[in-house]
Amino acid sequence: MRLPGPLPMVRTVLLRLTLFILLWWSLTDGQPESWPLGGVFVLLATGLSLSLSRPVPWSLLGFARFVPFFLWRSWRGGLDVAWRACVPRLPIAPGIMDYRLRLPPGRSRIFMTAVVSLLPGTLSAEIVRNNLIVHVLDRHAANTADLAALESRVAALFRLALHPPSQTHRMTS
Amino acid sequence: MGIPDAITIALLLLGGLFFLAGTVGLLRFPDVYTRLHALTKADNLGLGLVIAGLAIQAETWAGVGKLVLIWLLVLVASTFACHLVARAALRRGISPWI
Incomplete structure (x- = not known):
């Protein structure tokens, strides 16, 4: 199955990035001083999730x-x-x-x-x-x-x- | 006591009732499969109601997100644990109570 629409990979990356940002924000109660560390982990988690699971078509x-x-x-x-x-x-x-x-x-x-x-x-x-x-x-x-x-x-x-x-x-x- | 507090109390009590009913089912149902039914369904709803009641009291949206995340993680754990227990029971030839 392929995702419909252009650039499915970009959509998947943006979606997962957003989800991990939300997760970090939720876990740290949005403390601003946590973001330098959080940013690193958000990027690492997104990369890991992309290497472990391919894009899923969903609606x-x-x-x-x-x-x-x-x-x-x-x-x-x-x-x-x-x-x-x-x-x-x-x-x-x-x-x-x-x-x-x-x-x-x-x-x-x-x-x-x-x-x-x-x-x-x-x-x-x-x-x-x-x-x-x-x-x-x-x-x-x-x-x-x-x-x-x-x-x-x-x-x-x-x-x-x-x-x-x-x-x-x-x-x- | 305001209306939000009253709603929280009602949701927590209702959630507790479902946990109680799940436990009653665990004790009264005749075999492993039916007991799994009692645990997964009643706990899904019971915890959902408790989480909803607590979410009303959360001070930040991040707190609400954390509570919903707890519910989802428990659901994932409980449904796969339930499937694995049922599968193991079937493979060992434990026949369901009819």
Whole structure:
């Protein structure tokens, strides 16, 4: 994947430089006398990050849509599990589910794997080839639809087009 | 006590409730996988609420940034730890409680 627009590398360098400047500013409470040292470390950190990870294509609009989606789902996820834990009859029906990933291998997939565990009722346990093995708290909930919704948001965030899965989702156990 | 203080108190108490609920889940849920659910979700939200409550009291924007950074770092650590524990359990053949 290439970043759209001119000079993708310049954009990446500027973005990472900005992030590290913000990080230093935040950690030092913006004390002016810290900047001579901070400037050196900001440059070193930017250089190191560029040598460790290549530019990632991402979309500002996708990010702006992902944040409220994530916060809302986190809220629902916390309420859901708190309710299930506290009700005397323990209303859970756990199971393991295969989810056929449409995201290509790489950072978008790792990101999705991480976020799955923070959202309601799902927990990513393993990736086997193109399948995400998900442990669900309630087999009867709309887990596949939730995962597909998350996957399209992640795809929008990373500027990826999703292709329809070649195999249908399968419930095991 | 002003309105910001009242909001902070409400958010901290609510956050604490979610930590409590997560702990109840850890004790009551039947197997390693369901317990992981309780920890990751309830702590994500509980810590988020505590951070939001504290951010209102922060004296500088840099302080708010630091608090949000703490939340994000804990989220990253908790979600990958959760994935690794679940994966290790699956690979050892621990079958989920049905």
